[in-house]
Amino acid sequence: MSSLEAILRELRRAARRALGARYAAHAVVGAVAWVAAVMILVRLVPFERRAELAVLGIPVALAIAAAAWLMRRPSAALLMAMADIRLGLKERLSTAWERRAESGPLDDAQRHDAVQHAARASLPAAFPVRVNRGEATLVAILAIFALALALLPNPMDQVLAQRQADRVSQARAAKAVADAKKKIADSGKPSPKDAQIQKILQDAQAKIHEADSPRKALESITPAEQQLQKLADPGTPALQSSAQNLANALSGTAAGRSAAQAISTNPAKGAQSVRDLASQLQSLSPKDREELAKALAKASQQAQNSQMRDSLSKASSSLQSGDAASAAQALNDVASQLDSLQEQENTDQAVAAAINGLEAARQGLAAQADRDANGQGGQANAGVSPSAGASGNGNGNGTGTGTGNGNGSGGTGSNGSGTGSGSGAASTERIYVPGQPVPGQSENDPTPLGPGQDVPLSPYTQVIEAYQQAALDATDQSLIPGSERDLVREYFSQLGEPRAAK
Amino acid sequence: MIAEEPRVDATRVTELAQSLETELARLIVGQKALLRDTVIALTAGGHVLLEGVPGLGKTVLVRSLGQTLSMSFSRIQFTPDLMPADIVGTNIIGDTDGRREFHYQAGPIFANLVLADEINRATPKTQSALLEAMQERTVTVGTQTRPLPSPFFVLATQNPIELEGTYPLPEAQLDRFFFKILVPFPSEGDLLEIARRTTGDSTPQLKSVADAGAILTAQRTAREVPIAEHVLRYAARLVSATHPDRSELDSVRRYVRWGASPRGLQTLVLAGKVRALLEGRYNVAFDDLNSVAQPALRHRIFLQFEAEADGITADRIISEILEHTAKEPASK
Numbered sequence: 001m002s003s004l005e006a007i008l009r010e011l012r013r014a015a016r017r018a019l020g021a022r023y024a025a026h027a028v029v030g031a032v033a034w035v036a037a038v039m040i041l042v043r044l045v046p047f048e049r050r051a052e053l054a055v056l057g058i059p060v061a062l063a064i065a066a067a068a069w070l071m072r073r074p075s076a077a078l079l080m081a082m083a084d085i086r087l088g089l090k091e092r093l094s095t096a097w098e099r100r101a102e103s104g105p106l107d108d109a110q111r112h113d114a115v116q117h118a119a120r121a122s123l124p125a126a127f128p129v130r131v132n133r134g135e136a137t138l139v140a141i142l143a144i145f146a147l148a149l150a151l152l153p154n155p156m157d158q159v160l161a162q163r164q165a166d167r168v169s170q171a172r173a174a175k176a177v178a179d180a181k182k183k184i185a186d187s188g189k190p191s192p193k194d195a196q197i198q199k200i201l202q203d204a205q206a207k208i209h210e211a212d213s214p215r216k217a218l219e220s221i222t223p224a225e226q227q228l229q230k231l232a233d234p235g236t237p238a239l240q241s242s243a244q245n246l247a248n249a250l251s252g253t254a255a256g257r258s259a260a261q262a263i264s265t266n267p268a269k270g271a272q273s274v275r276d277l278a279s280q281l282q283s284l285s286p287k288d289r290e291e292l293a294k295a296l297a298k299a300s301q302q303a304q305n306s307q308m309r310d311s312l313s314k315a316s317s318s319l320q321s322g323d324a325a326s327a328a329q330a331l332n333d334v335a336s337q338l339d340s341l342q343e344q345e346n347t348d349q350a351v352a353a354a355i356n357g358l359e360a361a362r363q364g365l366a367a368q369a370d371r372d373a374n375g376q377g378g379q380a381n382a383g384v385s386p387s388a389g390a391s392g393n394g395n396g397n398g399t400g401t402g403t404g405n406g407n408g409s410g411g412t413g414s415n416g417s418g419t420g421s422g423s424g425a426a427s428t429e430r431i432y433v434p435g436q437p438v439p440g441q442s443e444n445d446p447t448p449l450g451p452g453q454d455v456p457l458s459p460y461t462q463v464i465e466a467y468q469q470a471a472l473d474a475t476d477q478s479l480i481p482g483s484e485r486d487l488v489r490e491y492f493s494q495l496g497e498p499r500a501a502k
Numbered sequence: 503m504i505a506e507e508p509r510v511d512a513t514r515v516t517e518l519a520q521s522l523e524t525e526l527a528r529l530i531v532g533q534k535a536l537l538r539d540t541v542i543a544l545t546a547g548g549h550v551l552l553e554g555v556p557g558l559g560k561t562v563l564v565r566s567l568g569q570t571l572s573m574s575f576s577r578i579q580f581t582p583d584l585m586p587a588d589i590v591g592t593n594i595i596g597d598t599d600g601r602r603e604f605h606y607q608a609g610p611i612f613a614n615l616v617l618a619d620e621i622n623r624a625t626p627k628t629q630s631a632l633l634e635a636m637q638e639r640t641v642t643v644g645t646q647t648r649p650l651p652s653p654f655f656v657l658a659t660q661n662p663i664e665l666e667g668t669y670p671l672p673e674a675q676l677d678r679f680f681f682k683i684l685v686p687f688p689s690e691g692d693l694l695e696i697a698r699r700t701t702g703d704s705t706p707q708l709k710s711v712a713d714a715g716a717i718l719t720a721q722r723t724a725r726e727v728p729i730a731e732h733v734l735r736y737a738a739r740l741v742s743a744t745h746p747d748r749s750e751l752d753s754v755r756r757y758v759r760w761g762a763s764p765r766g767l768q769t770l771v772l773a774g775k776v777r778a779l780l781e782g783r784y785n786v787a788f789d790d791l792n793s794v795a796q797p798a799l800r801h802r803i804f805l806q807f808e809a810e811a812d813g814i815t816a817d818r819i820i821s822e823i824l825e826h827t828a829k830e831p832a833s834k
Contacts, residue, residue: 081730085829090781090785090787090788090789091730091785091786091787091788092783092785094730094732094733095729095733095785095786096785099728099730102728104728105723105726106723106726106728106784109784110728113783113785114785
């Protein structure tokens with residue numbers, strides 16, 4: 001019995017070795033087949049992490065083979081029978097093992113005979129460790145096949161490059177929006193609608209980031225811009241015009257000269273100055289009062305804002321009638337309206353900055369969408385990256401909500417280089433100023449705008465033509481419907497009319 | 503280490519068989535398979551049907567076997583007018599102490615070794631008498647049943663070519679033969695040796711190498727040889743495969759009318775055990791079953807007429823079955 005068990009142990013060890021070698025060969029076949037399959041798959045389906053996917057199959061195949069090897073434990077009877085067949089022992093071992101507990105007349109002799117014959121045989125030879133020639137050939141063929149597929153050009157590479165470029169483009173667009181948010185937050189001129197603006201930009205940024213393609217990302221920008229535009233107060237230009245007219249009128253008076261300068265500097269300072277003027281009315285000479293009343297009357301007549309007009313009119317009439325208290329009260333109302341104007345200007349600036357950020361995002365996305373449509377998204381990306389990096393120095397957004405006199409004669413902008421066009425819609429229009437050309441770049445090259453890029457400001461009249469050309473070029477190259485392009489051309493033609501009149 | 507001696511001395515069976523083969527080979531030239539199969543059948547206690555053309559030494563073999571065994575031997579030449587009583591004996595009137603009464607006169611079947619020469623020439627009635635005695639190992643005459651001597655071994659011969667005036671053995675009676683052994687025509691070398699040995703002034707005289715007791719002991723010992731379960735299942739699969747409704751072989755389904763009976767399985771296993779002993783082994787191997795499959799099964803497979811028309815023999819069917827039946831290792 002003990003000899004039979006010793007034989008069994010030796011057979012079991014040999015079988016484990018042989019099975020281990022066989023399962024290792026199976027694992028290699030499986031792994032190489034997996035790699036070859038992945039190589040075929042990535043030629044049919046664009047898949048980025050192809051190397052990881054291909055490598056993943058190797059440990060999986062090894063693990064499966066190891067698990068199968070561990071789970072497969074041939075029975076003792078099977079081992080004995082296989083050893084009988086492979087070693088030519090004529091069923092001696094299997095019979096002896098099966099009848100190991102029997103005590104028939106010939107059982108002892110049979111077991112003795114089996115042990116003797118097994119001792120003469122090389123038991124490990126029953127389960128030799130060898131590599132199946134068919135499997136080795138299969139591995140070689142699959143390996144060569146997979147290698148060839150890996151080395152040959154893959155048509156899906158272009159698709160992947162395009163996807164990568166799309167993602168980079170979307171990331172840059174999202175960053176442009178994020179920069180706009182930061183710029184608004186850091187501006188130091190808080191407006192009551194900052195939270196809404198930040199929320200709109202946050203949503204737009206998320207949609208751009210999550211969009212499937214630059215084209216889809218573009219679709220999220222226009223709604224955001226429309227939401228931002230709704231936040232801007234349409235009455236701001238009228239109030240600005242009224243304030244500027246007030247400043248002009250007061251600049252001609254001795255008492256109101258300082259207030260005029262303050263209003264021209266910014267509405268908040270103007271409001272304080274007007275309050276100071278209201279508190280000094282009692283001490284003014286009759287001549288100064290009369291002069292001030294006239295200036296206020298003139299400003300009232302020119303005011304486009306009804307509240308401002310009423311307050312100025314009341315202040316003028318009160319001064320003329322000698323009611324200094326009522327006049328002071330009216331001037332305080334004017335000061336309150338100037339405070340309100342300051343808030344509106346802050347909001348408009350924030351909205352403009354936000355829209356500028358969205359426009360910068362739009363431009364990058366539109367360019368990538370164009371390249372995708374032309375089937376060269378992947379190649380274009382390589383060229384886009386350095387130029388985008390260089391553009392950080394030379395581009396900026398010169399958004400200004402300048403104050404004007406309503407007839408387009410040009411005022412002194414308090415912020416940026418813009419100037420009022422005289423139309424009601426001018427307050428939220430973005431005026432993009434091409435920056436200083438970088439070395440090797442001509443002035444006429446349309447350069448994408450970048451948010452938060454501070455550039456030297458230029459007067460509107462000097463840059464409008466270049467900007468018009470850049471904008472029209474951009475519309476020609478971008479995925480903008482024909483009707484929208486016509487709108488852009490019409491816009492510039494309208495801008496041209498005041499210049500021509502001038 | 504297993505040092506215990508077997509209670510049955512199987513080596514004596516091996517020696518007996520080898521002695522028999524050696525002694526018979528002194529007179530029978532070549533025909534090693536014939537001698538081996540005959541010895542296997544004798545050791546297993548089965549009867550043998552020898553089939554071959556005239557002059558191949560069938561009768562000589564049986565007569566020689568009788569000489570090598572110290573047992574009673576009788577020969578019956580089967581002819582169409584042979585009656586059952588000529589084989590099993592009959593009651594005859596005799597005079598005993600002045601009284602006339604019937605006495606049983608035993609027939610030639612009362613011998614340890616019986617040669618039934620050209621068995622297919624006797625009528626079915628006579629054949630039936632012999633075959634019944636072979637199966638039951640008793641003879642009933644009148645109202646009295648008498649046992650045949652033990653061991654009782656019948657070797658019947660038949661000629662496959664002279665079929666005119668013969669009575670082919672029915673299938674049920676063929677099944678009672680342990681082996682059907684085909685006697686092949688000797689090779690050219692064997693023919694020369696036959697000529698040398700039998701045309702001289704003297705022929706070899708065979709000596710007795712065993713008696714009835716030794717044969718009976720060998721028969722009992724052979725039945726003790728162990729056989730593994732998976733080997734036994736292989737034997738059963740072989741027999742099942744001879745049946746057209748169970749076989750997956752086209753040739754079996756097309757040509758075989760009836761497959762081997764369970765008696766075929768018994769024969770296969772028992773003959774395998776004897777062959778294992780003759781090979782000096784104490785267990786039955788697949789090789790043993792394969793080696794005895796032809797003589798054990800060829801007369802138990804009954805072919806369609808289509809097989810005869812296509813020249814398909816039972817041996818060929820058995821060869822195909824052996825080739826296609828899996829030797830599955832034990833599964834537990």
